Amino acid sequence: MTVQTTCAYCGVGCGIRATVTGARAVRIEGDPAHPANRGRLCSKGTHLGETIGLEGRLLHPMIGDRRASWDKALDLVARRFREAIAEHGPDSVAFYVSGQLLTEDYYVANKLMKGFIGSANIDTNSRLCMSSAVAGHLRAFGEDVVAGSYADLDAADLIVLVGSNTAWCHPVVYQRIMAARAERGTKLVVIDPRRTETAEEADLHLALRPGSDVALFNGLLAYCRAEGLADAANLDVPGGFWEALGKGHDLWSTAQTCDLSPADLQRFYQLFAAHPRTVTLFSQGINQSIRGTDQVNAILNLHLATGRIGTTGAAPFSITGQPNAMGGREVGGLASTLAAHRGFDDQDIAEVGRFWAAERMAIRPGLKAVDLFRAVGEGRIKALWIMATNPAVSMPDAGRVREALAACPFVVVSDVVAETDTSVHAHVRLPAAAWGEKDGTVTNSERTISRQRAFLPLPGEAKPDWWIVAQVARHMGFRTAFAYDRPAEIWREHARLTAYRNQGARMLDLTARAALGNHDYDAMAPFQWRAAPFADGRFPTPGGRARLVAVAQRPLDPPLRDWPMTLNTGRYRDQWHTMTRTGLSPRLARHREEPLVEIHPEDAAALALADGALARVATPQGDSLFRVSHHPGQRRGELFTPIHWTDRQSSGGRTGLLPRDLADPHSGQPGFKLSPARIEAVSVDWCGFLIVHGGAPAPDCLWATRVTVPGGALYELAGTGDPAVLERALPRGERIEASDPGRGTRRIAVLRDGRLAAVLFVTRAGELPGRDWLIAQLDTPQGPPVLAGRAPGRSSDRGPVVCACFDVGLHTILATIREQRLADVAAIGAALGAGTNCGSCRPALARILADTPKETAHG
Numbered sequence: 001m002t003v004q005t006t007c008a009y010c011g012v013g014c015g016i017r018a019t020v021t022g023a024r025a026v027r028i029e030g031d032p033a034h035p036a037n038r039g040r041l042c043s044k045g046t047h048l049g050e051t052i053g054l055e056g057r058l059l060h061p062m063i064g065d066r067r068a069s070w071d072k073a074l075d076l077v078a079r080r081f082r083e084a085i086a087e088h089g090p091d092s093v094a095f096y097v098s099g100q101l102l103t104e105d106y107y108v109a110n111k112l113m114k115g116f117i118g119s120a121n122i123d124t125n126s127r128l129c130m131s132s133a134v135a136g137h138l139r140a141f142g143e144d145v146v147a148g149s150y151a152d153l154d155a156a157d158l159i160v161l162v163g164s165n166t167a168w169c170h171p172v173v174y175q176r177i178m179a180a181r182a183e184r185g186t187k188l189v190v191i192d193p194r195r196t197e198t199a200e201e202a203d204l205h206l207a208l209r210p211g212s213d214v215a216l217f218n219g220l221l222a223y224c225r226a227e228g229l230a231d232a233a234n235l236d237v238p239g240g241f242w243e244a245l246g247k248g249h250d251l252w253s254t255a256q257t258c259d260l261s262p263a264d265l266q267r268f269y270q271l272f273a274a275h276p277r278t279v280t281l282f283s284q285g286i287n288q289s290i291r292g293t294d295q296v297n298a299i300l301n302l303h304l305a306t307g308r309i310g311t312t313g314a315a316p317f318s319i320t321g322q323p324n325a326m327g328g329r330e331v332g333g334l335a336s337t338l339a340a341h342r343g344f345d346d347q348d349i350a351e352v353g354r355f356w357a358a359e360r361m362a363i364r365p366g367l368k369a370v371d372l373f374r375a376v377g378e379g380r381i382k383a384l385w386i387m388a389t390n391p392a393v394s395m396p397d398a399g400r401v402r403e404a405l406a407a408c409p410f411v412v413v414s415d416v417v418a419e420t421d422t423s424v425h426a427h428v429r430l431p432a433a434a435w436g437e438k439d440g441t442v443t444n445s446e447r448t449i450s451r452q453r454a455f456l457p458l459p460g461e462a463k464p465d466w467w468i469v470a471q472v473a474r475h476m477g478f479r480t481a482f483a484y485d486r487p488a489e490i491w492r493e494h495a496r497l498t499a500y501r502n503q504g505a506r507m508l509d510l511t512a513r514a515a516l517g518n519h520d521y522d523a524m525a526p527f528q529w530r531a532a533p534f535a536d537g538r539f540p541t542p543g544g545r546a547r548l549v550a551v552a553q554r555p556l557d558p559p560l561r562d563w564p565m566t567l568n569t570g571r572y573r574d575q576w577h578t579m580t581r582t583g584l585s586p587r588l589a590r591h592r593e594e595p596l597v598e599i600h601p602e603d604a605a606a607l608a609l610a611d612g613a614l615a616r617v618a619t620p621q622g623d624s625l626f627r628v629s630h631h632p633g634q635r636r637g638e639l640f641t642p643i644h645w646t647d648r649q650s651s652g653g654r655t656g657l658l659p660r661d662l663a664d665p666h667s668g669q670p671g672f673k674l675s676p677a678r679i680e681a682v683s684v685d686w687c688g689f690l691i692v693h694g695g696a697p698a699p700d701c702l703w704a705t706r707v708t709v710p711g712g713a714l715y716e717l718a719g720t721g722d723p724a725v726l727e728r729a730l731p732r733g734e735r736i737e738a739s740d741p742g743r744g745t746r747r748i749a750v751l752r753d754g755r756l757a758a759v760l761f762v763t764r765a766g767e768l769p770g771r772d773w774l775i776a777q778l779d780t781p782q783g784p785p786v787l788a789g790r791a792p793g794r795s796s797d798r799g800p801v802v803c804a805c806f807d808v809g810l811h812t813i814l815a816t817i818r819e820q821r822l823a824d825v826a827a828i829g830a831a832l833g834a835g836t837n838c839g840s841c842r843p844a845l846a847r848i849l850a851d852t853p854k855e856t857a858h859g
Contacts, residue, residue, distance in 0.1 A: 013444025059460025099322025120366030136296030148317030163285015195633030368668030595653025
C-alpha cells in the first residue's frame with residue numbers, strides 16, 4: 001500500500017510517497033507529483049522510515065506515574081481546568097501548542113481556548129521562529145500573507161538569502177535555487193554573519209555585524225531612491241519617511257554600521273539595482289531578534305518601494321521553519337490573532353463569536369510565549385496544557401521555564417514521546433498520534449495546503465490531537481460545539497470561517513473547498529490558496545494600498561567586560577528541534593554526533609581552546625558544556641551552538657539555557673541570536689566511548705553524549721577522576737579486558753551468549769580507535785580481537801559522515817577522489833551517490849575537492 005502524504009519536518013512542505021512494507025516498516029520516497037518538491041527529499045525526509053518505531057512512545061494516558069483510562073484522564077483534565085477558571089478566571093488557563101500539529105488540531109484547540117474558555121492564552125512554538133514575519137506582514141500588507149512562491153525562485157534573476165542557512169535548513173528549496181543558477185545564471189547573495197554551507201556557492205557573501213540588518217536594507221533603499229529606482233506613488237508613506245532615510249544611510253556609514261567593506265556593499269547595491277526580478281528569502285536570522293519585526297519591515301519596505309512584489313520572480317519571501325506553522329497562523333494559533341486571519345477588533349470578535357456560537361469569547365490578545373511562561377512562574381497560570389512541543393528545551397532561558405513548570409499547580413502534556421525534558425513536570429500525560437498515524441492538512445511556506453494521511457494504525461491508546469482536545473471540551477460541558485467525528489468536519493468548519501462575512505476583505509478565503517465531502521477531502525490534491533498575492537496591486541488594508549513602515553537601526557550593544565562574546569544559535573543539517581524524532585535515526589545521528597561550539601581559530605588560540613576539546617559556554621542566564629570546533633567561517637568575537645540537544649541525549653549542549661528571554665516588542669518573538677556570552681576551556685583527565693547493544697542509561701560523568709547507532713547506542717565520554725565509575729553502565733555478561741597503565745588505557749568487551757553486548761574504551765593519554773567497525777560488531781559472535789578496535793589486518797574508516805542520504809564518510813570520499821581522480825562534485829555523485837539526493841552536502845563536497853591537492857584529485 002502506497003500513501004501520498006506530507007513530510008513532518010520544515011515548512012517547505014514536501015510531498016512523500018510512503019509504502020508500507022511491514023508491521024512497523026515503510027519505504028519513503030519523494031512524491032514527484034507534489035509541487036513543493038517534485039520528488040526531492042532532504043536527508044531528514046529520506047530517513048523518516050527510521051523514526052516510526054515505538055521506542056520511547058507514550059502509548060497510554062498517565063496520571064503521575066500510573067497508567068489511567070482515557071475517561072479518568074479526561075475527567076481530571078476537564079475538572080482541573082473548570083476549577084481554575086471558576087476560582088481564578090479564564091486567564092488562569094493557558095495552552096502552549098506546536099507547528100507539529102495539523103491545521104485541524106490547531107483549529108479545535110484555538111476554538112476551545114478563545115471561544116469557550118474565554119481567554120486568548122494559546123500560543124505556539126511557532127512564536128519562536130516566524131512571528132516577527134507575521135507582525136511585519138500585518139504592518140505592511142494589512143494581513144499575514146507571504147508574498148512569494150517557490151515558482152518565483154525559478155524566475156528570479158537575483159536571489160538574496162538573509163539569515164538563512166538554506167542548504168542545511170531548507171535543502172529542497174536550496175536545490176531549486178541551485179537549479180535556477182545552473183539553468184538561468186541567477187545571481188545569489190547570502191547575508192549571514194557566519195560563512196555557512198549556503199554561502200559557499202554564492203556570488204557574494206556579506207558577513208555583516210549581527211543585528212545590523214535594518215541599517216543594511218535602509219541603506220539599500222536610500223541607494224535605490226537616489227538612483228531613481230524607488231516609487232511610492234501607490235503606497236501609504238508615513239510623514240518624514242524619506243527624510244529620515246536620507247540621513248546616515250550613505251554607503252560609507254552603512255558599511256561602518258554593518259562592519260562590511262564598502263566595495264562589497266556597493267557590489268550588493270549594484271546587483272540589486274540591476275536585477276528587478278529579485279527574491280529576498282529570509283528566515284530565522286531575521287525573525288529571531290528583539291528587533292525582528294523592524295528587520296522584516298526593512299526588507300518589505302525595500303521590495304514595496306522598488307516594485308519588487310506582485311510580479312513573477314520578485315518578492316520578499318518569509319520561509320518558515322515548521323511543517324505547519326502556516327496552518328497555525330491561518331486558524332489563529334497565535335495568542336495575538338483570533339482566527340481565519342482576523343484580529344481582536346470588536347467586529348472580528350463579534351463575527352467569530354457568532355460563527356462559533358461561542359459561550360465566552362476572548363476579547364483581547366493573550367500572553368505570547370515568553371510572557372506566558374513568565375506568568376506560569378509568577379503563579380498567574382494555574383493550569384497549563386502543552387501539546388507536541390518541548391519548551392523546557394526550546395524556550396529561551398530554559399532553566400527558568402523548568403522552574404515555572406515545576407511550580408505550576410497543574411500541567412498537562414499531550415505528546416508522542418513518553419519522557420521529554422518537559423513531560424517530567426506533567427501531572428497528566430496524554431498519548432498523541434505521531435506522523436504516519438495522523439490525518440489532516442498542513443500549509444507550507446508558499447501557502448500550499450497538502451494532506452497528511454495516515455498509513456500506520458494508532459498504537460496502544462494513542463489518539464489524534466484534535467480528538468483529545470475535543471474530548472476535553474466535551475468533558476468541560478461544550479458537547480455540541482465539539483461534536484467532531486473526523487478531521488474532514490473540522491476542515492469544512494475552518495474553511496467556512498475563512499469565508500464568513502469576508503467579501504474580499506481578507507485574502508485567506510477557502511470558499512471553494514468549504515463544502516468538500518468526506519471522499520473529496522480524503523482525495524484532496526495540494527493547492528495554493530492564493531497563487532499570486534498582490535499581482536493586482538491591491539492589498540488587504542482599508543485603503544487597498546501597502547504601507548511603508550519607518551524603521552531605524554538601533555545602536556548595537558558593545559561587548560560587555562564579563563561577557564565579551566556574542567552567541568548565535570541555530571540548526572544542524574540532519575537534526576530537528578529537540579531530536580525526539582531525528583534522534584531515533586542512526587544515519588541522521590552521525591552527521592554531528594555531539595553538540596559543538598563553533599569559534600574562529602584566532603579566538604580559540606587566544607583562549608587556549610583546542611579543536612575537539614571541551615569548553616563551557618556561559619551567559620547571565622546559564623551555562624552548558626560543548627565540544628569545541630574551530631571554524632574560520634565564524635566572525636571574530638562570536639560563537640555558534642546548535643539548538644537540538646536535551647537532557648535525554650547529553651550532559652551538555654543545552655543551548656536553551658543560554659539566550660535571554662527578551663522579546664521583540666511587536667511580535668513577542670525571542671531574540672536567540674545576540675546573547676552576550678563567554679567561553680572557557682574545561683580540562684578532563686580522560687576520554688572514551690561506550691557502545692552498547694539495545695538501550696542503556698547514560699554513564700555518570702562530566703561529558704556523556706548519546707548517539708543512536710544500528711542496534712544500540714554510542715556514548716562519547718569524557719571526565720575527571722577515576723573512569724572506573726563508567727563500568728557501572730556496562731550490561732551483565734562475560735567480560736574480556738585489556739589495559740595499558742602507561743597510557744592509562746582500558747578496554748572492556750562484554751559478551752552475552754558469545755555475542756557482543758557492549759564495549760568500553762577509555763584512555764588518559766593514548767588514542768581511541770574509530771567507532772564504525774565496533775558498532776558493526778554489536779550482537780555478533782566475538783572473541784578477544786574485538787579489543788583491538790578494528791578488524792584483523794587493514795581496515796578502512798569511513799570518517800565523519802558527509803552525506804547522510806547515502807551514509808558516505810569523509811575518508812571514503814577522499815579515497816575515491818584519489819583512486820578515481822575525480823575532478824568535480826558530479827563525479828563524486830556518480831561514484832558514491834553523495835550529493836545526488838537532497839544536495840545539502842554539495843557545498844561540503846565542493847570544499848573537500850577544493851582542499852584536495854590537484855595532483856591527488858585528478859592527476
